[in-house]
Structures are given as C-alpha cells and as structure tokens.
Amino acid sequence: MKKKLSIHDIARELGVSATTISFVLKGGERGKKVSEPVKQRILSYIESIGYKPNPIAQNLRTGKSKIIGMLVEDISDPFFSAIGRIVEDSLYKSGYKIFHASTDNDTEKARNLLHLFRERQVDGYIVAPTPGIQKEILELLHEAKPVIVFDRYFPEIATTNVVIDNAGGAYTATMHLIENGFTKIAFVTLDSDQIQMSERLAGFNKAIAEANLESRCLKVRYKTSVQNLSAEIKEFISGYAGVDGILFGTNYLAVSGLKAIQDLQMIIPNDIGIVGFDDNSHFELFTPSITAVAQPVEQISKKIVQLLIKALSENDTVLTAKTYALPTELIVRESSVRNATFAVKTNMSKSETKL
Amino acid sequence: MKKKLSIHDIARELGVSATTISFVLKGGERGKKVSEPVKQRILSYIESIGYKPNPIAQNLRTGKSKIIGMLVEDISDPFFSAIGRIVEDSLYKSGYKIFHASTDNDTEKARNLLHLFRERQVDGYIVAPTPGIQKEILELLHEAKPVIVFDRYFPEIATTNVVIDNAGGAYTATMHLIENGFTKIAFVTLDSDQIQMSERLAGFNKAIAEANLESRCLKVRYKTSVQNLSAEIKEFISGYAGVDGILFGTNYLAVSGLKAIQDLQMIIPNDIGIVGFDDNSHFELFTPSITAVAQPVEQISKKIVQLLIKALSENDTVLTAKTYALPTELIVRESSVRNATFAVKTNMSKSETKL
C-alpha cells in the first residue's frame, strides 16, 4: 500500500501548482480559466492514480463536512430505523454521510448530542426533537445551518417541519371504531405534551365528541418496560369497566396493550376493538390481524431529504419555515371489525395488499 | 454568538504559546512539565470560556478521527438496529461517533462504503461482511486499523469475530421440534454460502441425522419481497407433501413463512410446528406465540464494543484474531409444542418471563 499522495505531490510530479489542480477539481468560474491541455494532463493523471482529495483537509479549510447529524428518539424503534435507512441511502447518494444518535427523548442527552454534532461541523441537522430543546434548535438556525424537524415540532418556533396529520389519523381511526359499533372507546397514550401526542388526542376527542360519546383516556408514564406498561393498561381496562375499544397512541403502546388484553383473556374484536397508531409489518400476521394508522414512512423520508438537499445546495437561501403534514392511511384489518366468522379460530385470507 | 476561539486566540489572550496550551490539554509526559501556575491559568480560562479543541483540525494533524465505521446488512432490520443502538450508545460514551451504512448484502456497495469510511479516516470498523469482501478487510487490517467482524465471518482470513453459535442454535431448535413429535421437518433458509447460514444448516442436518429423519430444505433466493418469499414457501409446503415442521433460517423468512401458512389455512402447531431463528418482541404476541432461537443482542454488542475499545486504546497492540461464538437461547412458545388445550382458540397465559 503506497503512501497516499497529496495535491502537492501531484503538483510536483506534473510541474504545475497545487492551486491549479485545485481549480481544475472544483471546476466553476475559476476552473474554466485553466487551459485545456493542462486540464487534461491533470485530470488524466489524477484518474490514473485514483487521487481523491482528503475530506478532512477540505473540511478544515472550508468548514463544510459533508456530514449530516440525525437525532431520533430511538434508532432501534422500527419507525425511526425505517426512516433512518431511507434517509441514509439517499444522502449517501448525494455525497453526505450521517451521524445518528438516539435521545430516548431525554432533553439533556439531546443537548449534548447536538453540541457534539456542532463541534464536528455537520452541515445540516435532521431532528426529532425532545421537549425543551427549542433554544438549541434556534441557535443552529441562527448559525444558518439547515435544520429539518420531523415527527414532532414546536409551533412556537419557526422551523421546517415534516410530520404527519396526527389529528386526522386519530380522528379517522376513532371514527372507524365508532362506525364499527364500538361505543366505549379509550385512547391509551403517553403522558406527554409533545405535539404529535396532543394532536392525536385532539383527533380522538373530536371524533368522540361528534359521536356524543364519553371520552376515556389513559396517559401512561413515558416508555417504561413492556411489563410495566402492560400492567398499567391491564389495570386501566379492568378498572374502567366497559371499555370496548382502544386506540393506542404509539406502536409500543399497542404491543403492550395487546399483551394486557391477552392476559385478561379478552377476545379481539368481540370483547374489544383495537387500532394502533403506527403500522408494523407484523400486525398483518397477528391473530386477529391489527388495524393501524400507517405513517407514510417513505414519503416522510423523501421529503426530509428533498428539503435538506435543497437547503444545502442553495447555500445562501435559508429554509422557509413551513410545516409539511403528510396524510396517514388507515389500514383496516380484523382487530377493529366485528363479524360473525371471527368467533371461530381460523386463519382467514386477507383482502388487503399493503404490507 | 461569538466567533469560536482557536487555541491561538487563547494563547494571545493569556500571553503563552499555543504549544503550551496544547501540552496542558493533552496532559501526559509533556504536560507534566508545565508549571503549576501557568497550567492553572490556562485551565481556568479555558473552563470559563468553554473552549473545546476543533476535532477536525485534530483529525487532520493526528490522523485520528474518533469516528467508527459500522457496516451492517440493513439498519432497519430489528436485529441490526438493536445492535446498532447499543453499540452507538457505548461508543458515544467513549467519545466516538459512528458512521452507519447498510450494504443490503451487496458486495459492490459494501466496497464503496468501506472506501468512504477509509477516506474519512475512521479509527475502527465494525462490519457484518458481505460475500467477497475479504480483500478489502485484509487491506484495512494491513493498515493496522481495528476491525471487528460480526454476525458472519470468513474462516479463511484471520479477523476478530463476534458471532453466535449458529450450528448449536439450529441443532437445539431442530431437536426441540423432534422431541415434540414432528418428524417431517424442513429448514427454510437463504440460498447463501455465508457462514452463519451454512452453520445453521449444518446444525439442522446434524439433528436430523441423529434422529434418522429425512432432511428437507428450501433455499430461497435472497431477500426479495415478503410477497415473493411467501409465495415460494407456500409452494414448497404444498408441493413437498407432508412437511409437519419448519425451522426458519432468519426472522424475515419466519414472517414470510407465517404468512404462507396462514394463506394455506394450516393450523400451528397442529398441522405444522414452527421455530424461527432470531427472536422478535412480537413473537410472544402472535397466536399461537412463536418459538424462536434468540440471539444475545446485548452480549454481542457489548463484546464488539469491548474488543474495539481495547484495540483503540492499546494503539500498538493488534487485535488477536479470534472468534467469539456466543450462546443462543431457545425461547419455547406455543408454535412448536403440540398440546390438547391448543385446539381451542384461547389466549393462554405465558409462563415465560423473557421478552
């Protein structure tokens, strides 16, 4: 393995200056002013030895790292890892690399991670913010760094946000339960003020109010173990006599809730109808299969990347603060639809095609 | 937001040289030789303005990036994202950041990604290798970079490997099916030569041979859509009359297989017993719940980090080539155990505690 050559080594070898080589490689205004023969000689030599400029040196001089910092709640959560995967692939294609980090929705952790990203001079940020992180986000914007906020956002600060229609999704899901004859419907959600959760609650309440039903709600402490969540939900269901339908606010709440319902030996959907927020590839295979509000993961990812790339290329233009709320899709499966054939245990064929 | 100060700004401010500051910050042999008063003055000033050395400049000068490159097959796969999460957290604590990338098991892609990592001067590599990537890994070792290979490895090259006891896991799982009265057992796996898959096959065959049964095996083309996989498995089951038990080689094969079995309206475990390789938090909630060979995700991650950190700190010591094969655990659930009560659809309480 020969020592890596620097631009100066090449300059010496070719009898030109490093400056000229740099101009040729950058192209642009100044690159045009290099004569064709010299340009060709440089390019073909570089091609032949496979020279690539050292990105760290470039970074130091220009301040551009070609790295994006991505902050999510938990990269091992299927929703975030799906988005992470698509964003990663797209950005690599544009020559960017990614620093991932998980906050666990912990403000202090998020703050530290953003500082780390900043030290490393990342060129842009993709952030699913934790509560209380507004100031830090504003600082980034103040430094004219592109920031895309997603999954949740702060209405009070002017950022570019990519989210889903949480209220609409919850409303549609609740309406669906109502239309299927469930009347004592509860919303099981997090005890959180974050906007995605409060909007889901609002959507739920709107549907409940329109149908003149009573609003039932369980707000659990944030994301403890499945065991704890399950116990809490079990207590809620048995304590709150007569719940016959549940909309779960997140995918892991749905999982914990399903376990609770199993433990209570209740039959879905006969005893209780279920809809989850955030679909999962396994929900189709559950018995009964689980109805869910699906988030358009692909679209969310593409939108994030599109906005970010645009902001990074038009380096003078600041992102316009705007909230993009993408539509959700209710994937109706067995868990929310009462019908006669379901009383018998049988694997019925699914009509849906979407996975 | 004030301009970030450099070490020279501080030097000027304090009337000392940048060299001295650098020595103080590094500590070590040379740091001892700075007088106490000067040292204190520097440290307290730095503390007061919150100075942090620019890591890019450090990187350029020292060649150390404090970044680890992590190459997995697919970061959105639950197995890899779980490992990614734990590794990430641990390495951040040690001051490292991580570049993730997904190969989709594509050799060319993996090659490019490794080159990108190398250009970026990552300090170490964590790699779930694709086929045919031996040469590139050897090159990295040749540059004296720490490389931890995991999930699969190449027996022919001397690397540090963190894997699981694939043969043992498959053997135990197959034996379990045999002990539960299944006799026409098939192994549904990938058409792949990678060692993790061939060892699983070997473990399966060993158990089958010991029980004097006939070995049945379906090797599917690599990871197409769930629809395609499902169709292929369906055809296999119906075509290969009399299969009454299946060990699935990967988690997504199990999912596709379950869909196939649902479509065929077969009853698990009465008509067919099922064991999956690689557990999933949802398997407990399926009806029936799914027996699986669980990989010790936490242990794998910790081992990877431990070996890597050790190699990074003892910067002269080269990693000893060794394969660490961690034990699997068979999580027995309903899908592989025939019993009378199961004929009736009922949610039975689980005895297991593990999730």
Place this chain on the structure above:
DNA sequence: CTCGATTAGTAAATCGGTTTACCATTCAAA
C-alpha cells in the same frame, strides 16, 4: 567554578487542502 542535565517554555513545521492576491503575457481598443 564549570559542565551537563533538567526545567519551562516557544517558534516553526506540518497535516492537505482552498482561497486570496498578485504576476506575466497576450490581445483588442483608442
């Protein structure tokens, strides 16, 4: 008292690029 070693500190080179400022030519217009 002198020489060598230790101590405390610094100037300058370096990592590998980019960018600014400047220097010759050449060519066209006045």
Place this chain on the structure above:
DNA sequence: TTTGAATGGTAAACCGATTTACTAATCGAG
C-alpha cells in the same frame, strides 16, 4: 503606440490543531 482588460498561472496565507526542535534559565555534581 499606449492602455486596459482578459488569460493562464502561481506563491503564500489560511483553516486549527499537534509535534519537533530549539533556547534560556536553573540546578547539581565534580
């Protein structure tokens, strides 16, 4: 013929640290 603008190129500063090599001053031993 002179001037002024392009043209084609380079030298040197710079980004912000680390590291090498060197200088003074002090100290202790012979």
